[in-house]
Amino acid sequence: VRTKWNGCLQNTLFLCSFTGVTSSTECSCGRNHFTCAVSAFGECTCIPAQWQCDGDNDCGDHSDEDGCMLPTCSPLDFHCDNGKCIRRSWVCDGDNDCEDDSDEQDCPPRECEEDEFSCQNGYCIRSLWHCDGDNDCGDNSDEQCDMRKCSEKEFRCSDGSCIAEHWFCDGDTDCKDGSDEENCPSDVPAATCSLEEFQCAYGRCILDIYHCDGDDDCGDWSDESDCSSHQPCRSGEFMCNSGLCINAGWRCDGDFDCDDQSDERNCTTSMCTADQFRCKSGRCVRLSWRCDGEDDCSDNSDEENCENTGTPQCAPDQFLCGNGRCIGQRKLCNGANDCGDGSDESPHQNCRPRTGEENCNVNNGGCAQKCQMVRGMVQCTCHTGGFLEHQGCTNSEGGFQCWCEQGYELRPDKRSCKALGPEPVLLFANRIDIRQVLPHRSEYTLLLNNLENAIALDFHHSKELVFWSDVTLDRIMRANLNGSNVEEVVSTGLESPGGLAIDWIHDKLYWTDSGTSRIEVANLDGTHRKVLLWQNLEKPRAIALHPMEGTIYWTDWGNTPRIEYSNMDGSNRRIIADTHLFWPNGLTIDYAGHRMYWVDAKHHVIERADLDGRNRKAVISQGLPHPFAITVFEDSLYWTDWHTKSINSANKFTGKNQEIIRNKLHFPMDIHTLHPQRQPAGRNRCGANNGGCTHLCLPSSKDYTCACPTGFRKTSSHACAQSLDKFLLFARRMDIRRISFDTDDLSDDVIPLADVRSAVALDWDSKDDYVYWTDVSTDSISRAKWDGSSQEVVVDTSLESPAGLAIDWVTNKLYWTDAGTDRIEVSNTDGTMRTVLIWENLDRPRDIVVDPVGGFMYWTDWGASPKIERAGMDASNRLVIISSNLTWPNGLAIDYESQRLYWADAGMKTIEYASLDGSNRKVLIGSNLPHPFGLTLYGERIYWTDWQAKSIQSADRRTGQARETLQDNLENLMDIHVFHRHRPPGTELDPSHTELRACSGSWDVAQLSCKELTCLFLIFARRTDIRMVSLDIPYFADVVVSVNVTMKNTIAIGVDAHEGKVYWSDSTLRKISRAALDGSQFEDIITTGLLTTDGLAVDAIGRKIYWTDTGTNRIEVGNLDGSMRKVLVWQNLDSPRAIALYHEMGLVLSRGCLGDRTGLLTSQGEHNIHRADKDTGANVILVRANLPGLMDIQAVDRARPLGFNKCGVRNGGCSHLCLPHPTGFSCACPTGIQLKRDEQTCDSSPETYLLFSSRASIRRISLDTSDHTDVHIPVPELNNVISLDYDSVDGKIYYTDVFLDVIRRSDLNGSNMETVIGQGLKTTDGLAVDWVARNLYWTDTGRNTIEVARLDGSSRKVLINNSLDEPRAIAVFPKKGYLFWTDWGHIAKIERANLDGSERKILINTDLGWPNGLTLDYDTRRIYWVDAHLDRIESCDLNGKLRQVLVSQVSHPFALTQQDRWIYWTDWQTKSIQRVDKYSGRNKETVLANVEGLMDIIVVSPQRQTGTNACGVNNGGCTHLCFARASDFVCACPDEPDGRPCSTSEFTGCHLGSRECIKYPCYSLSGEGLHVSYIIGGLLSILFILLLIAALIIYRHNKSKFTDPGLGNLTYSNPSYRTSTQEVKIEAIPKPTMYNQLCYKKETGPDHSYTKEKIKIVEGICLLSSDESEWDDLKQIRSSRGGILRDHVCMKTDTVSIQASSGSLDDTETEQLLQEEQSECSSVNTAAATPERRGSLPDTGWKHQRKPSTESEV
Helix, strand or coil, X not given: CCCCCCCCCCCCCCCCCCCCCCCCCCCCCCCCEEECCCCCCCCCCEEEHHHCCCCCCCCCCCCCCCCCCCCCCCCCEEECCCCCEEEHHHCCCCCCCCCCCHHHCCCCCCCCCCCEEECCCCCEEEHHHCCCCCCCCCCCHHHCCCCCCCCCCEEECCCCCEEEHHHXXXXXXXXXXXXXXXXCCCCCCCCCCCCCEEECCCCCEEEHHHCCCCCCCCCCCCCXXXXXXXXXXCCCEEECCCCCEEEXXXXXXXXXXXXXXXXXXXXXXXXXXXXXXXXXXCCEEEHHHCCCCCCCCCCCHHHCCCCCCCCCCCCCCEEECCCCCEEEHHHCCXXXXXXXXXXXXXXXXXXXXXXXXXXXXXXXXXXXXXXXEECCEEEEECCCCCCCXXXXXXXXXXXXXXXXXXXXXXXXXXCCEEECCCCCEEEEECECCEEEECCCCCCEEEEECXXXXXXXXXXXXXXXXXXXXXXXXXXXXXXXXXXXXXXXXXCCCCCCCCXXXXXXXXXXXXXXXXXXXXXXXXXXXXXXXXXXXXXXXXXXXXXXXXXXXXXEEEEECCCCCEEEEEECCCCCCEEEECCCCCCEEEEEXXXXXXEEEEEECCCCEEXXXXXCCCCCEEEECCCCCCEEEEEEECCEEEEEECCCCEEEEEECCCCCCCEEEECCCCCCCCEEEECHHHCCCCCCCCCCCHHHCCXXXXXXXXXXXXXXXXXXXXXXXXXXXXXXXXXXXXXXXXCEEEEECCCCCCCEEECCCCCCCCEEEEXXXXXXXXEEEEECCCCEEEEEECCCCCCEEEECCCCCCEEEEEEECCCCEEEEEECCCCEEEEEECCCCCCEEEECCCCCCEEEEEEECCCCEEEEEECCCCCEEEEEECCCCCCEEEECCCCCCEEEEEEECCCCEEEEEECCCCEEEEEECCCCCCEEEECCCCCCEEEEEEECCEEEEEECCCCEEEEEECCCCCCCEEEECCCCCCCCEEEECCCCCCCCCCCHHHHCCCCCCCCCCCCCCCCCCCCCEEEEEECECCEEEEECCXXXXXXXXXXXXXXXXXXXXXXXXXXXXXXXXXXXXXXXEEEEECCXXXXXXEECCCCCCCCEEEEECCCCEEEEXXXXXXXXXXXXXXXXXXXXXXXXXXXXXXXXXXXXXXXXXXXXXXXXXXXXXXXXXXXXXXXXXXXXXXXXXXXXXXXXXXCCCEEEEECCCCCCCCCCCCHHHHCCCEEEEECCEEEEECCCCCCECCCCCCECCCCCCEEEEECECCEEEEECCCCCCCEEEECCCCCCCEEEEEEECCCCEEEEEECCCCEEEEEECCCCCCEEEECCCCCCEEEEEEECCCCEEEEEECCCCEEEEEECCCCCCEEEECCCCCCEEEEEEECCCCEEEEEECCCCCEEEEEECCCCCCEEEECCCCCCEEEEEEECCCCEEEEEECCCCEEEEEECCCCCCEEEECCCCCEEEEEEECCEEEEEECCCCEEEEEECCCCCCCEEEECCCCCCCCEEEECCCCCCCCCHHHCHHHHCCCEEEECCCCEEEECCCCCCCCCCCCCCCCCCCHHHCCCCCCCECCCCCCCCCHHHHHHHHHHHHHHHHHHHHHHHHCCCCCCCCCCCCCCCEEECCCCCCCHHHCXXXXXXXXXXXXXXXXXXXXXXXXXXEECCCEECCCCCCCCCCHHHHHHHCCCECCCCCCECCCCCCCCCCCCHHHHHCCCCHHHHHHHHHHHHCCCCCCCCCCCCCCCCCCCCCCCCCCCCCCCCEEXX
16 A cells, blocks of 8 residues: 655745754765765665655655755645645545645535434434444544433433442542542541451451452552561562562662552662663663663663664665665555565555556546555555554555455445444443443443452353452352343462453353463353463463454463463464563454554553564553553554553554543453454354363364363363362362372362361362361361362361361271360261260370271371370270471371381471381481471372472382472462272271260260260350350360351350250340250340340249340340340349349349359450369369350259249249249239239230331330330331331331332231332332321422322322422321421421322421421320421421420430320430420430430320321222311322222212212312301401511510520531431530520631521520621621521511410410510511521432431531
């Protein structure tokens, strides 16, 4: 392809300036040649004289063209503004041929077709490309589109883009403009992590086991910053201060490779190694890069003073001939052999044959696009823009042809291609989540979150799957592309899986692991896993597949960085790039362009090359601080950068048009373009039948290969063995691995086992194919099949450090040593019939082996006196066989053939052997054994593991020669065995030596069987378990009560000796549980109302359980099943703890007694149990030691008689509880229920009680008794309960759960829970039951609606949906037909309407802050509400009149209710329920304290829900909804038809007998209707009163005015139901008793604007300031909400007591109150406004994920 001529002509008469290079070196060319300028290398170049001034850069430095006079443009050419000449036919063709765009100015617009979009630059594109996020026009005019609307669950950024709602204020910048993290609360508490988690610096929680493990699990190294010692780096690596390990050669090399830059601190000038060159800047580069023509130092110092020894580098506008010569590009295809070897005219240069007479004026020279004359010849060229997706611009006869690959379409510019299909999506890993972003839009969505450390990523488009690797969990996971169905694919044997690739044609998963230095492959579900490549790999990182070609490409950034490829079956491996590489990170393949791209994080470059490594070129070499991953799509590259935390893009050909797609990310990792063209279709080489392969079918370049999983041998060309016959088995703490001896590769393979934490000892049984191992972290012995299936725990109780394990394969017995308990035990191989064999004179026994044929067992002991012992397999004939020259005798092995015992000594650093009796001792290997641990024999070889060498080695078992290393670089190596199927057969021994029998003269510690025993034992709590110690055997062996449940903090225990059950309390789980002594029959008996249960006692005689609670300061009692629970003592207690019973005397004691003459006690500080004489304290012995977390202890003698039960006959005649006392017994009722007059029977529940919610519970407080103790209502599945109400007719509780967005109901006892409204809810704040019409009302703050339905959820209807701004509480008055609600939105108000939503009226809209709770006093017909902003409780009548402040100083009230003469409310700040007298506001009492998360409160009473209306009988005759009103009622239909007929006809008359659903009200003509005369009289009375009040207001207008000097400042968090009430903070200046007032106090803010403090309201007059200047200032105060001018600071309020309306005041008192009201200062402006609320509005959403709202100053 020829290029256009680019001269430097400025105009027709102006010469180019001369820029030749001067040099002291003289060059002289012969005649007819031109001498070029001397090069930087001192090189002389000669060119033919005729090449001078021909417009072609033949010298390479333009010296042959400098100073040339160029001709003017011909009449057929166009003269560009910059002096350049182009063909006139190129004008207005859409290409910038002049390079100054002057040829494209003032061009007429093109006319587009109907199905095309007209670009502003004149182009026409397909209409469907309009607003698709792609700049198809070239000037982006097709993407000037309206922003899409965000959904309800999205947050709109300031730039119009949408992100997930819960990303708002999450500490992570998700909006491009950062607007999602603006105006966020400064006091957002950090996430609270659990006990098993570590909290990162930015709030994220990770597992605690990842703290200080050397890995950056938090993403900011905060989990590694406070560690006393980091995990050591490998040899050849440097550890940064943050803990990161980097290449040691990068230390002091001038580049900041550590994230904390610690690699460049304290550096000297001599830190470069021998194979490095030091730049002038101090940076170190490879010595081989010196004088290679590239500026690697960035200051060109590596290219200075170089000798020219290589092939000259041609200039960009020159052609490199085959012989190395450089000529100008215009010499190509000119018919002359300018190179001298013909390479400039060869066929591969696409030179078209000459036809003689050629002219661009005739038929455009036969060219399809551009034609130019070069030295008298026609040269066809393409439009500008380069190549795209293998788009061709190939010269052919008469022109050229542009084309696209399959799946792409040529754009209208005829030079670029566009992918068909959906809009591309960038899929990228962000460590803690996986996200999607549209590269050309602002749409940004979350795919998967709550990840640990997602690094590598890929997808399978046709199967809609996404795969990723997690280097913290060391797992490969997958999920659906919609984020559902997350599952593990590979969970074992991974160390650092940094690269991952999907073969979408053959459905295979490939990955790299820089920790294991392997490339592996498996099916998409992880099955048939195979190590594909393992030799000569150091740190393989990125991987990319080309399934159409059957090849793999990967990068390796080890000590020899390189890029390699092979076939996908592992064959034909080759290096395609190994120079100028340092840290090759990301790798991607351009399938359409047949190129590969990669990034180098050390060289800060993006490069490309052909798929065979040729034509390598740097695309971007600037502005790349730390590129990590890269992908390509169409003509763009996309890459992630660790340093800038961003995703960037650029043109893939030129590197230009760089753009930041997303920045401020958490930690961007791998990235891919999610589009079908990134996974194009191709031929499946394996076909439909897997190529006939039994396991893996792997494609190669031309065919396929059948392969077997790692370790399995091939039995034929297509089949693999189904099992392994022999393999090396070894433990590596966190996993157990095998190395197959059936194959030659000796690759280790992890056995897929769960929860292996610290495996030490191993053994195996080929008869059942089982592998056994001990785990010293979980203190257990487990087993599984050799393939990982059938995993089970065999022994997991009473183990402390099981370090040795041996299988008796003849009698199927399991032997083990325990270095913690100093015991040797035995059991059946399934863990049954466990028995202690040896417990005396053992000091840290280690390994054990058995000889079933000879009948002996052998073990090592490396305590104070190291030794090797043997005994019979029944512990008889014990004998020390080796006791000298031993330090740490570790592994043991028996050579059954030569009758030898082998052992490894880590202290002596030897492997020795001796005869089985200890004689003939010899050293087998005595050198190069740093720390041998495990030992085994097989065939003629001995195998061992070495901790320090981190290797598995072998040698000849007889001579110790021929040593080999099987595997190295293996951390934490433990035991080792060879699994095979040729163990020597044994003969069955004497049954008395092998049979394990329970309770036959020895103690079976596993069963604690009582046969032939007295069953006297100790039982004690150890926080996470309960253990027993038998007192009937000669040794103390503690056994865990094997309850299949997790214990967190078991403190107190008790035993029911009668039924043989143990009871315990867990203060972390806050429950009391019980189980049988064998661990069965587990159940929780108390699960609510517990805080810290420190003491517990079981009355086995009276069948009761007693407990103390230091959190609630109570002592309670209940039946043994937890029923009939009663608070016994709740006063005058301060942290009650221990408790004991004396049933015979009917006493609860503070100290207990033990039988016999011995006493036992636990020592928590020493973790020991001691025994002593209970009378004298003498004879102290140690029962058990080393028991961390030791808590309560009990001694149990089940053979001892229990005693007489005073309540034994018919429960003493009591209906509920029968409790003994010293002289007899008494009957009692459960908490809150009164005992009847017969002093024997109780009701089932209280008659009147408070019902309140506290997020995850609903409780009641009886008002029938004086104790005011809360009792939990056992309603299941409570998450975040806010609002409550009840129905007295059916006895139901109704509640809203805003976590589940449901309204549910249950019986008053908590049973029969059901969902009433389960969908279409967003934030249900308020709830009210119309017990007469059987309707349910609720407010929805999220949707700003008030809705109604029948009590069963049917006939749902939106009642009010306009002019609502965050409606909150709601209440109904069925008898009056009224509906009341509060609204705390923009302008807070309290409103009233009829029950059908009609006749809506604002009752209160002045002097309100956050009206939270609302309740009605049906007797006095008053409304009560709490204001959480103004911190007070107020009331008014049903018309909003006679307003009164009841309580003016409350902390942070939320909800309230009324019963008798009391007002009860919940308070967030004090975490309490309080009450005051509803008439006076005095007699304030705390009903219940210390309750977290208090929400709604109501009263359940038979006097509460009374009265009736027209809807109370037969639903008023309505088919669906019946709404009563003041004097009539109306029928209504639901919003959604339910299939039943519902009339919508309009009636003008009334048919009370057979009323149907109608649209308009049908008024009743009888009943409580008002006579017209009464109405007129009432109106005249009201008018008279208003005139009187007006006169009094004018009279009082000139009163003296004083300011208030004592108002305090309060700071609160806005109400947020997502967060704990602990977030409510108070900072108050004590406020003195003041004159009654209602005033604002001004204070000047930073901008000299006025803000308003909390209003202080009490009954009485308002004193105004006498300072006139201050008065003028106060008049300037404006509302921040409504902008209403305040002419007065004080506002009028009604203070007439509700006692006046209730008739409880006499006439004198009423007149006095009216006079006080008239004396208040009045407001000239009648539009009194709501006080300003600084900060954000109250946050009423309480979804679990949302962050708390802003804490604002009131």
